[in-house]
Amino acid sequence: MKNILIEGKRLRLRKADESDLKYILNLEYAPENLKFIVPFDEKFHTEIIKSDNSEKMDVIIEEISTGNRAGYFMLQSLDSHEVEWTHVIVEKKGLGYGKESFKLLMKWCFEVKKFHRGWLDCKDYNEVAIKLYESSGMVREGLLRDTLLTNGIYENLIVFGILDKEYFQLNK
Numbered sequence: 001m002k003n004i005l006i007e008g009k010r011l012r013l014r015k016a017d018e019s020d021l022k023y024i025l026n027l028e029y030a031p032e033n034l035k036f037i038v039p040f041d042e043k044f045h046t047e048i049i050k051s052d053n054s055e056k057m058d059v060i061i062e063e064i065s066t067g068n069r070a071g072y073f074m075l076q077s078l079d080s081h082e083v084e085w086t087h088v089i090v091e092k093k094g095l096g097y098g099k100e101s102f103k104l105l106m107k108w109c110f111e112v113k114k115f116h117r118g119w120l121d122c123k124d125y126n127e128v129a130i131k132l133y134e135s136s137g138m139v140r141e142g143l144l145r146d147t148l149l150t151n152g153i154y155e156n157l158i159v160f161g162i163l164d165k166e167y168f169q170l171n172k
């Protein structure tokens, strides 16, 4: 399989290619995901996929047993000491795939790519995502108040972060 970043027990992460574009857009615009994220368009994702991925990368979560796609991450600031995880979307929810794939993502970022810090933001009422990030060892670093304007309503974002030393302490 091409472009594999890392493999776990049930899942692997691989770089997205052009054949994944429709899948990524369908996931982003599915109502159950859209309410929790800010989606991008086809042009934006095409540029990422066609780029050398030195700054941004679209990543597909794939089931090892079936080869089927199971979700999507977007990574940003790959040319910096800190990586931003901007989209975390699992298609088959509630099976532990979020936890397993996020663990793989952190493993690749800290053990392979040697980032100093990983971070993301999350709507303050997104209970499942908050559970996922806290149980993965991320720390609440702050609250951006009324920072998003969604359909006329201001929303708060929680900033979560994890440092390399915290990751290695949890995973020794």
Ligand SMILES: CC(C)(COP(=O)(O)OP(=O)(O)OC[C@H]1O[C@@H](n2cnc3c(N)ncnc32)[C@H](O)[C@@H]1OP(=O)(O)O)[C@@H](O)C(=O)NCCC(=O)NCCS
Binding pocket: 032, 033, 036, 037, 087, 088, 089, 090, 091, 092, 093, 094, 095, 096, 097, 098, 099, 100, 121, 122, 123, 126, 127, 128, 129, 131, 132, 135, 136
């Ligand atoms: C958030 C998301 C990635 C989590 O992936 P998932 O595979 O559904 O989650 P998991 O099965 O790995 O469970 C993660 C945690 O949430 C809990 N959980 C899962 N489904 C739940 C539910 N319906 N209600 C309450 N808790 C739930 C699990 O028990 C687990 O808790 P723990 O870590 O304390 O043990 C996924 O639900 C998703 O794609 N949501 C929509 C998009 C989104 O919100 N993305 C995040 C943007 S910041």
